[in-house]
Amino acid sequence: MSAANRISGKGRLTPAKTARFTFDGRVLNALEGDSVASALLANGIHLAGRSFKYHRARGILTAGPEEPNALFDISRDAGRATPNVRGTMQEVYDGLTVKSQNRWPSLAFDVSGFNNLLSPFFAAGFYYKTFMWPKAAWKAIYEPFIRNAAGLGVAPKEADPDHYSNRFAHCDVLVAGGGAAGIAAALAAAETGASVIIADERAAFGGSLHFDTGVTIDGQEGFAWAQAMTAKLAAMPNVTVLTRTTVFGYYAQNFIGLVERVSEHLASPDRSLPRERMWQVRAKRVILATGAIERHMVFDGNDRPGVMLASAARTYLNHFGVAVGAKVGVYTSHDSAYEAAFDLKSAGVQIPVIVDIRDKPGEAVLAKARELGINVQAGSSVLKTGGKLRVSSMTVARCGMRSGEKINVDALLVSSGWTPSVHLFSQSRGKVAFDAELQRFVPGTYAQDCLSVGACNGTNSLEASIEEALGAGQLMAQATGASGSSSLSINATQAFDWTGGMTGAADGAGPENSSAKAFVDFQHDVCAKDIRLAVREGMHSIEHIKRYTTNGMATDQGKTSNIHGLAIAAEALGKPIPEVGLTTFRAPYTPVTFGAIVNHARGPLFDPARKTPMHKWEEDHGAVFEDVGIWKRAWFYPKAGESMHQAVDRECKTVRTVAGVFDASTLGKIEVVGPDAAKFMNIMYTNSWDTLKPGRCRYGIMLREDGFVYDDGVVGRLAEDRFHVTTTTGGAPRVMQHMEDYLQTEFPDLKVFLTSTTEQWAVIAVQGPKAREIIEPLLEGIDMSNEAFPHMSVVEGKIAGVPTRLFRMTFAGELGFEVNVPADYGHAVWEAIWARAEPLGACAYGTEAMHILRAEKGYIIVGQDTDGTVTPDDAGLGWAVGKKKADFVGIRGLKRPDLVAEGRKQLVGLRTKDPKEVLEEGAQVVADPNQPVPMKMLGHVTSSYWSENCGHSIAMALVAGGRSKMGQTLYVPMADRVIPVEVCDAVFYDKEGGRINV
Incomplete structure (x- = not known):
């Protein structure tokens, strides 16, 4: 360790307690309690990283959380790597591995440092100008280059082996900041008996007392007093003391987010300890004692x-x-x-x-x-x-x-002086005020139950800050109902009174010099001349200047640069600083890891999975599953040696020639019951329901107020006052909410009750020519003849001895039935049906085959063939809108001129000239593939498949004026070719519908 840099007799660390760590492969010595930054400096190392844009050599600027330069990749072993860690805040421990970032091949010799020579071409806004031409180069050159160059650290690829913790808490008073003012406020509040949480991001409380040795408080050296008072607070039963804890967010109703670094400073942490702990605190009152941030010179x-x-x-x-x-x-x-x-x-x-x-x-x-x-x-x-x-x-x-x-x-x-840290105050939606004398923003109008004390409040002297904090602590505690009082008196003195003496917020910026690299934002390489250039180019709002130059948009959120940038912009605009305004401070105050927010990985439990009653059977029979929302649905059932396409082709063919059994349990199901049930259904759906007889079904479309399709499904009327409503799998929660919203807010007089029954019913769809033959022997009390039980009917009875609601309906365009049974009996009834189906040559089929079968018949899927701007008529479903209905949700929206204008996108079929060519879903459709870029798009492909039953590919698309273009040739331009397509009817199979009614 270099004696020239470690001064004997100075500092508070113990020389006997040492630690060893590596920096870019070099083994270095440190003392226990060192930060990475202090340890590097002790070893004579100032070069800490490279800047984002110019790759200029950068050193350690600060000693706190505002550090913009010294960002490192920190790790202790595989999987425990974290990029962009501020070296000023990371404590050294034995075995710590530190790597510099944003350089290659080494920190001292970075090839990308050549960018510094090209800096005249990288002035503010260069990306808006440079990457516009030639347009074709964006994908080929610009985007890959920018993606490779972007970022500072590298996100770890290994799974994180650590776990994280989350805690909810309530308190009377939360104090953010553990400097002298924060400690005083917490002591005063705690003495009243109020419950107090005090948090500070450093390893030890003290704030500026870490460096200000010319301070005496109650006869003690300032930092020693801070440690004694911290111990006193920790011993009080009504106080929670949180070190290494950042108050990162101030939300509505005094809801505060904190992240505690529990074991990031330990060489061999107890594996029972979390790596970090998220605190979510609801405080009755908040005291902000977040201090001030020193500004550099420009x-x-x-x-x-x-x-x-x-x-x-x-x-x-x-x-x-x-x-x-x-x-x-x-x-x-x-x-x-x-x-x-x-x-x-x-x-x-x-x-x-x-x-x-x-x-x-x-x-x-x-x-x-x-x-x-x-x-x-x-x-x-x-x-x-x-x-x-x-x-x-x-x-x-x-x-x-x-x-x-x-x-x-x-x-x-x-x-160049100090900037009050008003970040949390601003997050609370408080309005700052400008202190013209000292050229700084301070807390002004409060929006929540909080007070700012000390340097963050613009209070300059230590004595005044402590006095202010003591008063605030008692006041805020008593405002929560605390009955006690505080008689604390704290006497403080400091060597120098440096409360004033600042001539301007942009001191040092100097006259404009086009060749000078006078940096305002270190991390994003924003110079004073960039701010001035932005103003010259028309950026007169500070928010526009911020985005044009990226000043204050780095990971440090402009803690050292915002006020400088603002002052230089004000000078260039010839306006006072308050008139230019202040950019918005947003949470988090400093970066928060995904681990702390999301918590530890839960493997298969990370995303809750909903499984149907038949899931185990499907698993045992080789189903490959797909995630539909949080449902696990059988995608296809491959036999030995079959690819996905071969399996799906077989399933589609079998359904059309024999029969298929499909698990439709995930369909949303809602019971609508009550004397006014039909009246309510008339309001919520486009078609009429009072004319629907019990025992019959009808396809229904639900709209939003603006007239666009919201959901669809088949509805069965079980009795005069009872409807069984089905929705799309992903639409069940929102349809239920949609209905409840109207029932409770618009039509509370209707006697209707809504019950979600999605999980109550297991649904087994049996589709195909032999569907009746499969289930008829299992039924009790149900006449399956075509006359007694026609298409779009519903009846209650028993199947395999289990109560059932049996629907005659199809989403495959074949003779079809949907068997609804109580979920607990789903597996048993499926087994019974399969025992009948398998000997007849039927198959189980999955969602991919279901999609193809429905597309062959031109049946839509809401959310795939609609995009939130499609009306029933656009989708070819105008017949489902009651022409004589006086009112329903969306009726006024449908009458808007734009929704009945000619040229709207309409759902049509597309047939490729090459029958084996399968279009890409989402591909754009144009009339002229030779038109200049950007082309005028007519629409896009919504669904596209290979159809084994049709012997050619099939596709559906939303095309402007689609129905008027039947028979015309349009084009689908792809990256390597143009595909000609013919506009056709969206029904590709059994257009007459004869197979449904057999």
């Missing part, structure tokens, strides 16, 4: 490794005992940066100069600088830095000058 070369926030350098020195350099310069517009220079100087580090853009820095810090012999150049600026993989020099000049003195440094500390 100047040419401000991104070189070794350029760092002043507070970060203080953290690495005073908490971790690491000096960020041996010869450190300082560039600032704020008094707080001076303290970093003072601390480093006192530790033996050379400080050649403090460059202050202000003409008059604070008298107290100037006096201290003189005492320590530090040169201060006021009214000056850093024009640029030098160096390749680490800063080696800075050029200093009087403000306004174009040339200056070159000063050698190996690190440069920067600070």
